[in-house]
Amino acid sequence: MAWKRKDVLGLEEFGRDEVELVLDTADSMHEILRRPIKKVPTLRGKTVVTLFYEPSTRTRTSFELAAKYMSADTVSIATATSSVQKGETLRDTARNLEVMGADCFVVRHGMSGAPHFLARVLEAPVINAGDGMHEHPTQGLLDLYTMRRRKGRLEGLRVAIIGDVAHSRVARSDIWGLLKFGAEVRVAGPTTLLPLGFEELGVKVFHRVEDALEGADVVNVLRLQLERQKRGLFPTVREYAKFWGIGRERLALAQPDVLLMHPGPMNRGVEITTEVADGLHSAILEQVTNGVAVRMALLYLLLGAAEAERPGEPRPVEAGAARAGGED
Amino acid sequence: MPDNAARLLIRGGTVLDPAQGLNDRRDVLVADGKVAAVEAGLDGHPDARDARVIDATGRVVVPGFIDLHVHLREPGFEHKEDIASGSRAAAAGGFTTVVCMPNTQPVLDTRVAIEEVRRRARHVGLVNVLPAGTVTKGSRGEELAELGDMREGGAVLFTDDGVPVRNAEVMRCALEYGRSFGVPIGQHAEDPDLSAGGVMHLGAVSSRLGLRGIPSASEASVVARDALLAGLTGGHLHVLHVSAAETVEFVRWAKARGIRVTAEVAPHHLILTDEAVRDSGYDTNTKVNPPLRSEADRRALLDGLRDGTIDAIATDHAPHHVDDKDVEYDLAAFGISGLETAVAALLTYLVGPGTLPLSLVVEKLTAGPARVLGLDKGSLRPGADADLTVLDLEREWVVNPERFYSKGRNTPLAGRRLVGGPVLTVVGGRVVMEEGRVRSSGVSTPEGLYRYA
Numbered sequence: 071m072a073w074k075r076k077d078v079l080g081l082e083e084f085g086r087d088e089v090e091l092v093l094d095t096a097d098s099m100h101e102i103l104r105r106p107i108k109k110v111p112t113l114r115g116k117t118v119v120t121l122f123y124e125p126s127t128r129t130r131t132s133f134e135l136a137a138k139y140m141s142a143d144t145v146s147i148a149t150a151t152s153s154v155q156k157g158e159t160l161r162d163t164a165r166n167l168e169v170m171g172a173d174c175f176v177v178r179h180g181m182s183g184a185p186h187f188l189a190r191v192l193e194a195p196v197i198n199a200g201d202g203m204h205e206h207p208t209q210g211l212l213d214l215y216t217m218r219r220r221k222g223r224l225e226g227l228r229v230a231i232i233g234d235v236a237h238s239r240v241a242r243s244d245i246w247g248l249l250k251f252g253a254e255v256r257v258a259g260p261t262t263l264l265p266l267g268f269e270e271l272g273v274k275v276f277h278r279v280e281d282a283l284e285g286a287d288v289v290n291v292l293r294l295q296l297e298r299q300k301r302g303l304f305p306t307v308r309e310y311a312k313f314w315g316i317g318r319e320r321l322a323l324a325q326p327d328v329l330l331m332h333p334g335p336m337n338r339g340v341e342i343t344t345e346v347a348d349g350l351h352s353a354i355l356e357q358v359t360n361g362v363a364v365r366m367a368l369l370y371l372l373l374g375a376a377e378a379e380r381p382g383e384p385r386p387v388e389a390g391a392a393r394a395g396g397e398d
Numbered sequence: 399m400p401d402n403a404a405r406l407l408i409r410g411g412t413v414l415d416p417a418q419g420l421n422d423r424r425d426v427l428v429a430d431g432k433v434a435a436v437e438a439g440l441d442g443h444p445d446a447r448d449a450r451v452i453d454a455t456g457r458v459v460v461p462g463f464i465d466l467h468v469h470l471r472e473p474g475f476e477h478k479e480d481i482a483s484g485s486r487a488a489a490a491g492g493f494t495t496v497v498c499m500p501n502t503q504p505v506l507d508t509r510v511a512i513e514e515v516r517r518r519a520r521h522v523g524l525v526n527v528l529p530a531g532t533v534t535k536g537s538r539g540e541e542l543a544e545l546g547d548m549r550e551g552g553a554v555l556f557t558d559d560g561v562p563v564r565n566a567e568v569m570r571c572a573l574e575y576g577r578s579f580g581v582p583i584g585q586h587a588e589d590p591d592l593s594a595g596g597v598m599h600l601g602a603v604s605s606r607l608g609l610r611g612i613p614s615a616s617e618a619s620v621v622a623r624d625a626l627l628a629g630l631t632g633g634h635l636h637v638l639h640v641s642a643a644e645t646v647e648f649v650r651w652a653k654a655r656g657i658r659v660t661a662e663v664a665p666h667h668l669i670l671t672d673e674a675v676r677d678s679g680y681d682t683n684t685k686v687n688p689p690l691r692s693e694a695d696r697r698a699l700l701d702g703l704r705d706g707t708i709d710a711i712a713t714d715h716a717p718h719h720v721d722d723k724d725v726e727y728d729l730a731a732f733g734i735s736g737l738e739t740a741v742a743a744l745l746t747y748l749v750g751p752g753t754l755p756l757s758l759v760v761e762k763l764t765a766g767p768a769r770v771l772g773l774d775k776g777s778l779r780p781g782a783d784a785d786l787t788v789l790d791l792e793r794e795w796v797v798n799p800e801r802f803y804s805k806g807r808n809t810p811l812a813g814r815r816l817v818g819g820p821v822l823t824v825v826g827g828r829v830v831m832e833e834g835r836v837r838s839s840g841v842s843t844p845e846g847l848y849r850y851a
Contacts, residue, residue, distance in 0.1 A: 082606070182727065182728070183727040186679045203609070204607055204608030204609075205608070266600070267606070
């Protein structure tokens, strides 16, 4: 299939074939990351702006490196303050950057829907790098990519997502992606942190974490935002760790070859113990590497694919492009 | 001859006046600002001789629509709306009487403020503008405002709308004291603790969109409390902008017990649901308080209209400047600019498909709201003020907010094709809107005049 999307706002609206195209392209990118000289000229002359209204180390660096490995220039704007506090609206900030020549916007914002707003305002592609409690599509794609690489498939996988699902943009993107491939999605956590109405989407909701872990092929542990406790959603971190924290005993309820994932940053000893986070089943660092490959794939599809089709130009990701073309 | 003394003969239309039980072909003769006669074949009537004749063949003549709930934003927020632009929007939408909310800057909490709004509205001279006063001084929810004096100055309703009267004892006193003057106390029913931070209805859709939700219980719990207080005091509680199914049940329960409770519902809650937030991709024009709720709520509101639980349809016209809406969803102002689309949208989405009969919708826009306020309006009885509206049920148009008379272009209905709408608005015997064009009123506040003052 051909890539038609201007923006990447969420996995809810992605088709299964689109997800597959991204994952296949990421395979080629993964190969580039293993080369001694990790640089291809694909996006030379393109400028990628990362516009982050929330603190982030991992995601922003991952996008910047992805762009740099493909020879794009990057500009990084991080602001702890909201646009309103800064005295300039989100629209104005983004439009100013666009007329300076930005070719792509990677946006992280604490408010759900902010990237959708920008996508309407800007002609350049917008990639959602996490919006409020809505979606984090590139994290969702890298999670799917990691599961597919390690398990060889997504169909029929039993995936347990544990923790603060209600407020998690990672969980939403994972759920949308997994459901498209016919995986069995289970969620568990305290009732105050479970989302409303997800059963209707086909998600299995558990109140006891043990029930969700039983026989799981993948366990994805979500980060616990400690400020939720102050809002009264659970009494203490201690009680949370006792009933919902993932350690060796609980992980043993899953399949013997279970894959343990976490989007980071981890609260060691709260939602996950160090023993399992650094243990044999953990794919947590692999997720981070895969994140770069997936983001390279998206930048390539959004910015580079059309030009690579022109005769006489090098095709930097032959394998991915060829395979994707064959599956249409 | 001043034109309010002019005579009008509106000929050949179907007169639909629920208060009189009329729904047949008749002429309407207007003289000296009053309805002179509503009968078939008025051509030969002595007063019809030098009257201007308006052909209403194929159209429906109804009493002028009464809107219990609009925000005209003047004084204080003239960049969003003012009395002149809001009056034009009302005339364009077929409304002859509007009740304007007191959450201006300063709030309308004194008789002098009430009188000043009325003076300005008379100066504009398009539609009847009846101010609501606040329940409490400064709308702070602490001490009662001078309800009696404001009543004498022309206030018809008392409400801290925009915010609830939170304290139950203050609400009890307001309902009890309001009895002295026979005035309704309007409640913006919302529990601020339950709704804190919320931007849309709490449900499966908010959960998918990752937006913080406002539970129906935020509204319904306050209505349950206030219905009990109305029962305790014998006061008149008017529930503003009912949005939740549970609220309808509490109002129904109170009415069945003989408690003096009335209720209004906004067109957007009858037509749209929380799915609109998702379908529009976080369009901030879907952000309104109370929020667009679920399909089950929408159906319950329709049932409430059918069985008389809900007395009136009121727009909650809440115009905003583009700067207040062209931002992140969480930061956008709540509100929909509704005066110019309300009637057409009701006709298109509820009357057209047969969900509600036309006569019921007209009743909820005329006699219904008049009864809530005890107003001598909302009917075309001979001798009544000649406030009337003519509807063309076939007229098709596409909503283009750029062409609104209102300064508020904030509508979730932009681009929709609507079928049916008002084509003539007459206030006190004077034509104020004809075929979509509003008569110039001569005055308007320049945009932004007070904005940077």
